[in-house]
Amino acid sequence: NAGVTQTPKFRILKIGQSMTLQCTQDMNHNYMYWYRQDPGMGLKLIYYSVGAGITDKGEVPNGYNVSRSTTEDFPLRLELAAPSQTSVYFCASSPPRDTSYEQYFGPGTRLTVT
Amino acid sequence: GENVEQHPSTLSVQEGDSAVIKCTYSDSASNYFPWYKQELGKGPQLIIDIRSNVGEKKDQRIAVTLNKTAKHFSLHITETQPEDSAVYFCAATPISSGSARQLTFGSGTQLTVLP
Numbered sequence: 369n370a371g372v373t374q375t376p377k378f379r380i381l382k383i384g385q386s387m388t389l390q391c392t393q394d395m396n397h398n399y400m401y402w403y404r405q406d407p408g409m410g411l412k413l414i415y416y417s418v419g420a421g422i423t424d425k426g427e428v429p430n431g432y433n434v435s436r437s438t439t440e441d442f443p444l445r446l447e448l449a450a451p452s453q454t455s456v457y458f459c460a461s462s463p464p465r466d467t468s469y470e471q472y473f474g475p476g477t478r479l480t481v482t
Numbered sequence: 483g484e485n486v487e488q489h490p491s492t493l494s495v496q497e498g499d500s501a502v503i504k505c506t507y508s509d510s511a512s513n514y515f516p517w518y519k520q521e522l523g524k525g526p527q528l529i530i531d532i533r534s535n536v537g538e539k540k541d542q543r544i545a546v547t548l549n550k551t552a553k554h555f556s557l558h559i560t561e562t563q564p565e566d567s568a569v570y571f572c573a574a575t576p577i578s579s580g581s582a583r584q585l586t587f588g589s590g591t592q593l594t595v596l597p
Contacts, residue, residue, distance in 0.1 A: 399582060399583060401584070408491070408589070408590070410587035410589045411571070411585075411587045412587075413584055413586075416582055416584055418582050424582070426584060427483070460525075462583060469531070469575075470516070470528045470531070471516075471528070471585065473526050475523075475525050476524075476525055
């Protein structure tokens, strides 16, 4: 299993541009999450999904959108990028088992908006 | 919503010494408390977790303690080694049947083990 994969690894955007951060997991996990991590801070939840076709807002959803058309993929869309969205973005997934609540993280995407 | 505070933000210890990181949470409904380790340039990885029905859990050199009354939990690493150097995050969430298990993370502790 590749686990959770994210692309791209790095990206520089100009203010006002848009992009999609890709996230794929091959573990057949129901739950998927998007976090952002600012320097010296913990991870803040942007959006999450409990299964295909179901998404919901987390703590910091403004400026982002998500979709979940398949179990495997959970892309994060940035519209009209702003400098405040400069951050490292992590995607995570978790199995539906009640015996394990572990979240498996991808390697992250480092985004700079200038 | 839940609020998790973590201390200290940085911690340096000599190799072989113990390290302790502390977290407090605000939501009395939280019942699941994981600890994640993040190495440079990588995503966080679960190292140990505890549920509210136990007060302590150990896994080799790592242990976590939970005080529900005081709403705080701690990570203890004994016999520290250079490879323990990383950022450690605590988290908390109320888990119930069908819940989405959204974690609220602390701000992290940069642990440096000095040789």
